[in-house]
Amino acid sequence: MILPDGYSDIPAGKIAAVVTHLEMTARPARRDDPPGTWTLRKSDTPALAWYRDLHRRVGEDWLWFSRLRMSDTELAAIIHAAGIEIYALVVDGRDEGLLELDFREPGQCELVYFGVTASMIGTGAARFLMNRALERAWSGDVRRVWLHTCTFDHPSAVAFYQRSGFVPFRRQIEIADDPRLDGPAPRTAAKHVPIIE
Template sequence: MIADGLHDVPAGKVAMIVTHLEMRSRPRLRPGTLPEDVKLRRVTPDLEWYRDIFARVGALEWLWYGRLRLSDDALRGIITDPGVEIFTLAHDGQDEALLELDFREDGACELAYFGLTPALIGSGAGRALMNEAISRAWARDISRFHVHTCTIDSPQALPFYLRSGFSVTRQQVEIDDDPRVLGVLPETAGPHVPLLRP
């Protein structure tokens, strides 16, 4: 139990509130179509492709870092697992989105990663991609579709998930090593999150 009041975040650490969300049945999809010059494609990624899109979608702006701390073998084991499906949106010959659906738990699907690069934000592609995620998840024999986000991620994420039909199930406080201090990300990453140097 965390006592009421303020608690210092140690130097070299980053603190966040993690919100867990889920849906227990397929929701009615909100209107949304891909722009004409944007195409959905499924990807069987190699490490270079995955790390590039991961960085451009979430790491440099929003401090996504968990996958960047994995060894080559550990990351390859996840992204090539038959229970994991990865999609992107191609625009002007460049991949500009990451949708990762994880079906490795029986009866469930985790929306493991979801996001767009700045090239597609505001185009309507996010809504269309979420509709694709929901449709693909509930096309399987599942009873739970879940995701989590946190306070260092885009402030648009939580309201977007709620509008998409997810409901909040719990919140947690997480403190972890700051990936910028570890050298996993440059010090310029996540400029909205204070860097507390040790």
């Protein structure tokens, strides 16, 4: 369905975001790492509690909610699947960033989740994490790397991805139940997105 020009009402209890899909179809030039003491750690079979905690700490302010609604069985089926790789950005022995890559579609890699905790924003940690993400994404027989972000994410997200070599190719509107109203996210999450009950 194509939305008409002009305003479209969003029902109370729902949230709506503009989603931008971005891709790269060739390995970008390597960018230097910023100064810092970060490391990347792969989690081969992530514990569900660990994954949920890191996902929440990285994504709660940006209303990452789809994984919050999943049962243990549903979540394990995804994050333990062949072709899924999960990494943590480690700072002083603490996990402060999340990278999830999906290689299940031949010739492609999706950056499913990418982000750092609030204390790491602006430190260069995200640049370090993106450099590692692109190294890993392009390490095999891949012709396309892609991701999507939305207007709930950090206001600099699209520009960051474009500086990293991604090019926008699609835009969508996503409408969903507000996770702050039905339980998966606290009411204090994502203060930049008003709650309309």
